[in-house]
Amino acid sequence: MSTALIVQDLKKTYSGGFQALKGISFEVQSGDFMALLGPNGAGKSTTIGIISSLVNKTSGSVSIYGKDIDRDFAAAKMNIGIVPQEFNFNQFEKVGDIVRTQAGYYGLDRHTASERAEKYLKLLDLWEKRDEQSRMLSGGMKRRLMIARALVHEPRLLVLDEPTAGVDIELRRSMWSFLKELNQRGTTIILTTHYLEEAEQLCRSIAIIDHGRIIEKSSMKAFLARLDRETFLLDLSRDIEAVPNLKGVAVELLDPHTLAVEVSKDAPLNAIFEQLSAQGISVTSMRNKANRLEELFVSLVERKQ
């Protein structure tokens, strides 16, 4: 398997003196679907900015499919497509023109550019909107337009910076299946997101960045396997005043009719229900307090602070 992206000892200090990246290094294998996570201000967008040439690095190196972004920038850029966090297209241009123009920037002739624009606008359900000014699109359509634009030169590596921010759940799920399919067809994908459920659903590997350093890099499976405890929320049939005593389980009464119980990942849940029944407490429903990745992410970031 070849390497899609190699980031080595990347540092960035902004003109005001703020050190956004303190020497990060990581690799992304070809065909991978990687989540790049981190709290706000951790350095995710700076990293993506440097990879996509929108931010000047202070030192370090980046190579995309073996092409260094400094020494062989044209070949490196041919291999990468960027979907930024903010809308960055001309609001007065037509949807079709935006995608065709981007294809032209990558050296495609007019005929090929038109064919590709049609292909990706159709794939992202925007073909009917091709003659409308982009400012007339809804937020979700604008996000899809940026994905179509990033794909029009058919890059081998696609980087998405919070592509589903502010998108409703239905559209988010349709974007997930589109990205999964794209990845299955061979496109390497790097995704930053604040929806950790999204990262858990889509990504096979994970890198966590915090305070300008990579604090975790592993496969999603190995990362999640580290979670040895889980918290469940139990909805009770009637209000209670005191916290029930449950052996070997940490219990918290969140409100008179909701209990939070933290249990070992391998422990059977039957004992909890038996003990609650014995104390005259009935449970009407049960749910996870947070998704698994979120618990790990929070504990990891908090530990490093």
Add this chain to the structure above:
Amino acid sequence: MNSQQQFNAFSTIVRKEIRRFMRIWVQTLIPPAITIALYFVIFGELIGRRIGQIGEYSYMEYIVPGLIMMSVITNSYSNVVSSFFSTKFQRSIEEMLVSPMPNYVVIGGFVLGGVARGIAVGAIVTGLSLFFAHLSVTNIWITISMVVLTAILFSLGGFINAVYARSFDDISIVPTFVLTPLTYLGGVFYSISMLPDFWEGVSRINPIVYMVNGFRYGILGISDIGIGVAFGMVLTFIVVLYVWAHWLLKNGVGIRS
């Protein structure tokens, strides 16, 4: 990128730029034509008749080349400065920055867009001038090359202004406080040989004097400046501004953080 791909990218920018100013033609092509038509009426017809001849030409005939050049200068400049600043403002410049286009393709595309608008407005103004004066071109090649080089020069100027600009105010400061005074004092309405020696010397520092006179030479066959000197100055300014623009883009000044 191979040369064919670079050409495709270059022509994409040019088409986009032409599409932009044609889409808003009421703002980009009509106002300059009206402004210059007013110059023809007021300075040429009403006041010009009282001024009389300049050399062997009527005042109207004398100012027509300068007015055409003035419209080329202001429009090529304003096309690039507003278009490039707008791409910065809307962040659509990132579409170009993430692409593999070399910097000279980006600069060349915007410059040719500016040249296209400068020449389009220049052609409209030339057409209008035929209602007021008889025009016979003395040397077509000098006329065309001077107008194209001038449009290139001021398109580069607009590009540099847009790179440094941080607000819409910044893109109007240079045209208002630098370009307009230099144009009015650049021999559009008079021959610099009519000035006292000192002010004639000062006028020779003004680059627009060389362009207006070079163009006037192409049309009327008269000039305050040697034609070779005029071309030399314009080409020198083009080289200097291009190197400056390229350096700015390469280092991401005002564009990359």
